[in-house]
Amino acid sequence: MKSIKIFAVSILTLLFFNFTLVENNKPTVFMVGDSTVKNGKGNGAGGLWGWGDYIGQFLDTSKVSVENHALGGTSSRTFIDKGLWTAVLNKLKKGDYVFVQFGHNDDGAINDSIRARGTIKGIGNETEEIDNILTKKHEIVHSYGWYIQKIIQETKSKGAIPIVCSPIPRNDWKNGKVPRNTATYGLWAKQIAEKERVTFIDLNDKMAVEMEKLGEQKVTGTYFYKKDHTHTSAQGAALSASVIINELKMSNNSLKKYLLPDPKILFPPKNKVFLIGDSTMADNKNPDAVGWGVLFPKYCDTTRIEVVNKARGGRSTRTFNYEGLWNEVKNQLQPGNFILIQFGHNDAGAVDKEKLRGSLKGNGDETQEIIRPDGAKEIVNTFGWYMAKFIREAKEKGAIPIVLSQTPRNEWQNNKIERRTETYNKWSQEAANKEGAFYIDLNEIVALKYEALGKEKVNTFFPKDHTHTGFEGAKLNALTAAESIEKLKECGLKDFIQF
Structure with missing residues (x-):
């Protein structure tokens, strides 16, 4: 029996050793570059991703490993000076691959107190000797091409295979075209790749072609954000990666044998923001009574967050609760979700007659x-x-509540919009403060906008009655809600707002 046990242990040890050996012998695909290759920690913070975060989904990772060592803010020079390249070089083994993409930050100042990351333009051997103001070190600065060539040569010295990419294009447009960098960093990257006889992928031009097929309106807000013309969204990062893969297929680079024939690209799951309230927020299926929640998704990054409008016309806080509408929403809440809460228009109704929707006034326990x-x-x-x-x-479910005071009615006195500062607005804020929720006085902010526009213009926002807005009024209210959320410094929902 003892010999059988020893034999079994030996088999397991051998299997483990063989598995470890296979794992260690797998080629690794390394990436070095700037924030367009890996943005931040590579977790999509702010909705920004680098193409290096998605290229692994195009590869058969049962046969190759993928490591993204790019770092935002680096140039070819600072990636080396910070020791980041040495860390990759020390891991390289024969048969590995290294994607190299720099250029976005190489155009900065060579010596300053902020970043000191610039390189000498071109591919020559000229140098500039400096006392680095930022690092306090004496330094010899080389050309962009010199640094790229150094990475290529040292990669080859380890028996690894370099792949050089030109920098992805920025989301700048002129006459329907995306400007290329074919006279600067794209050209210099190509020249060094040709000199060293390694694979070159003109990512700058090829991605620009794809962007132009889509058009500026489609690209902006989907593949790039309006607020950022350099860094891609998840969709933009996947597009960049797909361009690289397509170019690899047409190359003679051995990495193409590890490409998946039919890759399935998975994007991060969307977060959710729920809206609960009455008809001034709800989708009422009526062009003369459009709730602002209908237009709110227009100001959200819906590639990353889903707006779930659960507001219902005619409801008060009481009836939203009594009819089970709140439990329906609550049961769907997940940790990290957001929920916008706005009531008050119908709570002033009768408590014990008619529609039975009135709630007791105030914030007490009566x-x-x-x-x-x-x-x-x-x-x-x-x-x-x-x-x-x-x-x-909502907080017990791990969701993040944001309370908004009700939208103002189209009621004026002495050229001032009617407020509810001593009733429902006040009680909404008190409830938010008591329970530690974010609060937005939407009533006051919108009222100020109405007063600036004037009574005649505001009248056009209310085609049905003095409470419900049409499309234009709902658009103004939705925009105001989005602007107000973006100003909530400690609220994560602001990161999903876009204009």
Whole structure:
């Protein structure tokens, strides 16, 4: 029996050794570059990704490993000076691959107190000797081409295979075309690759071609963000990676044997923002009564976040709770979701007659028992009690609540829009403060905009009545809500807002 146990252990040890040997012998695809290859920590913060974060999805990772060592803010010079290239070089083994893409930051100052990352333009051997103001070190600065060539030669010295890419294009347009860098960094990268007889991928030009096929309107807001013309979204990063892969297929580089025949590109799961409220927020299927929640997605990065509008016309805090609408939303909430809460227009109704939607005034704990038409008893609470319940239970689910005061009605007195500063706006803010939620006084902010536009213009926003906006009014309110969210410094939802 003892010999059998020893034999079994030996087999397991041998299997483990063979598996480890196979794993260690797998080629590794390394990437070195700037933030367009790996943005931040490579986790999509702010919606920005580098192509190096997606290229692995095009490769058979059962046969190759992928390591993205790019770092935002680096140039070819500083990537080497910071020791980042040495760290990669020390890991290289025969048969590995190294993607090299620099250029976006090489055009900076050679010597300053901020970044000191610039390189000498071109591919020559000229140098500039400096006392680096930033690092306090004496340094000899070389040309862009010199640094790229150094990386290529040292990669080859390890038996690894370099692949040089020109820098991805920026989302700048002139007369429907994307400008290329074929006279600068794209050219110099190509010249060095040709000199060293290694694979060159003109990512700058090839991606620009794809962008032009899509058109500026489609590219901006989907593949790049309006606020950033350099760094790509997840879709943009995947597009860059696909361009590289397509160029590899047409090359004689051995990496192409590891390409998947039919890759399935997975994007990060979308976060969600839920909206709960009444008809001033809801999708009422009525062009004369458009809730601002209908237009709100226009100001969100819907490639990363899904707007779920659960607002319902005619509802108060009380009826939203009593009818089970709140439980329906609450059961869908996941940690990290956001929820916008706005009520007040219908809470002023009768408590015990007509539509049975009025809540008790204030923020207290007082209650009123009523008998409903079907004979059922209902305990009615205050407006603030219901608001606090929504906030508290959302937080218990790990969601992030944002309370907004109600949108103003088209009611004027002495050229001033009617406010509800002593009632529902006040109680909304008190509930938010009590439960530790974000608060936006949308009523006041929109009212100020209305007053600046004037009564005549604002009248066109309300085609149906003094409460419900049409499309243009809903658009203004949605934009104002988005602008206000973007100003919430500690609220993560601001990162999903785009204009």
